[in-house]
Amino acid sequence: MPPVQSLSSSAVSLLLSDARLPVGGHTQSGGLEPALLAGLSSEGIVGYCRTRLATVVRTEAATAVVARHVTLGHGDLGLVHAHWAARTPSAAQRETSAELGRGLLRLARRLWLTGADLAALGALPSPARPLVLGAVAARTGLDAHHLAQVVAYDDVQTVVAAGLKLAPGDPVVATGWVWEQLGEIDRLATQVAGARTPGDIPSLAAPQIEEWAQAHAHTTRRLFRA
Template sequence: MHAALLLLADSRLPAGGHAHSGGAEEAVRAGTVTGPDDLARFLRGRLATAGLVAAALAAAACELGSAAVDTSERVDGDAGTGEGDPAMLPWRRLDAEADARTASPAQREAARTQGRLLVRTARRIWPSPALESLARAVPDGAHHPVALGATAAAAGCDPGQAALAAAYWSVTGPATAAVRLLGLDPVAVHRLLADLAPSLGATARAARTALHTWTADPGAPWTTNPDVPWTADPDDRRASSPDIGRATDPDLIGVEFMSDACWAALPATTAPALDLLAESHLRAETRLFVS
């Protein structure tokens, strides 16, 4: 394990995360979460849905970010600064995949705000070509899992660790928020988080499996995988992509090729209940948390 993972997962990382409750504030307001038992179910549900999606996106972003680091070592310092920088395209596409998995506009806004703040912080802590590319590609803020994966790459972590950090973030923020909002016993809530530890690992592994269902053998014929129920026929997307074949750098063609087909197959198990909570939170008269 790369020790930088500890910094990435630390809630004291100064990247604005403390102001987000991941739907917990609205769930408390609505009476859905009232104590440790409700909270345990809320966190388990969140991890299995939004947590898995975030973990898969973070793993994909980390893989892309690591590729960007490798590629940049072979390019001179002036390359890749312009609007047409080919390194920006895959970031935009991966961010669009995150957008497609985030139905609620309020959640999109919250995810982008957190992503923007994370990138602003991470660029100073772990300066890297991956983060520079991402910041230029999505200047208003990439979705938080994409930013987290890019940051993990910049920090030297691997995609599995990025997925683990994303899974961890998906439950620790809401848990802490619930402690503040309901005055819960913080030790009892940390016990809940400890109970979730095996599930965090399983979620991170599932995220990696989903990603590698497509990337393990990029030369193989593209077929749907019966073990991965959310896979659609990726041939259509690959064939219709206007950018395939246009990239001039042979190193980037690999990324382009990889991104379009395999990212479409990432999990999309988002939770309608979380979407609804995010939307009603935005309309609540009094809010302590941004989301």
């Protein structure tokens, strides 16, 4: 395994965006499954991705960036977690993020994080995914802009990949949907890369997405966890 210091941000971000990760797109739909069940058409998937980027994902990306900064400064990740939770009103979404955080933390323990890194995360009852990503970024040298890109790109590719399973279509068309979002992904990353404190995390409501997530959490017939 190459030393962490020898890897560029670009190389690390490629791995963290890999759909084969234990928390990759094969494990969830980014809320697309309940959206389709509620009547969203396959033609609406691009708009759905765009809405998530403007709301849920922006909050997640900024949280990861702040967690990275706080980890580098040996600050209080608990405060970051509290601010993220306050901006994530859906219990179902918080639970999903905690579940993904556990899976990512398991991977991070094996590949990157040391005792000191784990101690900060271990002080939290169940660290959310963006906090674990922030700690990994601090450890691997992943810069704030690339980290935010990872969060945003992963969300888009997760939704689109789920769409190919839930509403099968042409993968070429689906890849075009991802391509259409790359400019917005880069803009989002640029806008949140300067976040430093928990107060910098934006609070952006997505009531319909939150409602779908809550309903999906109680559904017994589903393909994806969330």
